[in-house]
């Protein structure tokens with residue numbers, strides 16, 4: 001049996017059904033006290049009320065979503081993106097999130113300059129990391145599947161995330177989020193998970209459906225797809241990672257259509273049989 005106290009649900013999994021108060025109440029009602037919070041949902045009810053609600057339900061906040069998206073070439077747009085990150089860092093500090101999930105951003109403005117986009121991302125991290133450190137927040141780099149490189153994240157492999165950590169030379173204010181959906185296909189995965197070691201601050205689980213129809217919004221429930229989730233979990237936990245296993249399922253055609261109480265119930269079952 002896996003320890004149920006280490007089960008967390010990213011609220012994106014029930015984003016179409018539940019507000020933040022409903023998600024916190026719904027997860028806690030079934031004994032789940034880990035949650036990753038999204039900024040749009042938090043801002044609907046306000047930071048102070050959100051923080052109070054999370055405390056009241058004894059929730060561990062395993063991540064705050066999302067930071068990053070800092071690849072703009074236009075100066076004003078980049079400056080606005082940095083300010084948005086600063087706001088998110090402050091919010092993450094107030095709700096006690098274990099990390100802020102950093103998604104690099106894609107190519108913008110018709111640009112084909114992938115090298116430049118990656119460089120701007122590193123420049124932004126150089127600015128943001130000291131600010132995160134000052135308030136005790138960890139920025140977790142999340143490499144996304146390469147098919148999202150154009151429009152979502154120019155950081156696409158765990159190897160590159162490790163390289164960025166090496167280059168940035170930061171301390172505990174910088175970490176990595178390992179999401180099985182994005183990384184399962186990588187022939188270097190075992191090596192790079194070992195290399196990441198204590199940098200791993202978040203572990204996201206879900207499944208890759210063999211007949212997937214949407215690269216972003218058609219994730220599967222653990223056990224319904226092709227990912228060796230227990231195998232990847234074993235690699236991650238062999239590094240000493242002892243944190244939550246966070247279920248993160250964006251699913252416009254299936255799980256977002258279901259009764260959210262049923263979604264949580266099935267998550268709890270699959271946590272024991274497919275993770």
Ligand code: ZN
Nearest residue numbers: 142179204248
């Ligand atoms: Zn993730």
